[in-house]
Amino acid sequence: GAGVSQSPSNKVTEKGKDVELRCDPISGHTALYWYRQSLGQGLEFLIYFQGNSAPDKSGLPSDRFSAERTGGSVSTLTIQRTQQEDSAVYLCASSLSQLNSPLHFGNGTRLTVT
């Protein structure tokens, strides 16, 4: 079946511009996560959605970062006024539920801020 789909796969933007990254989770998965992966670093948790509950935004690095999940399915991660340190691979994952269910990842969006 279809896996987690992310778009675009690559994004180059100028410093100060806003970007939107999209994630289509696996159908039926109620939990959705955003992570950031920088070169040589582990996966950094950003935000977590579970069903209709309020999202866990505790990992967002600044107020320039926001995310929404519409209709319990597609999610968009928005970065405003991008900075060079935002350059990284942004990974989306979904799972059936939070507790003990493995995460299924998309292939990420590689963001480069010039």
Added chain:
Amino acid sequence: EDQVTQSPEALRLQEGESSSLNCSYTVSGLRGLFWYRQDPGKGPEFLFTLYSAGEEKEKERLKATLTKKESFLHITAPKPEDSATYLCAPQGFQKLVFGTGTRLLVSP
């Protein structure tokens, strides 16, 4: 604070040369430990979940084991296609915590 350390950072093996990767963790209330494989330019791919000390899981040339402080990923007679970064991620009461991974290169 939950922590996880993977070693070695990088490992080069000859085809057929067995070895083990280590994942040491400090997690409050371990609920499970996940192993993932990540190929360049791809997202992590789920391999195993281990739930309690003493548990073992196998898949082809890979076997994952778990103790109260560590997990090992044993690779038996590896092939070049096993080359990838292997990530472990324990989950406690808080969020899943990912290690920085072990980059495995298997040469023919």
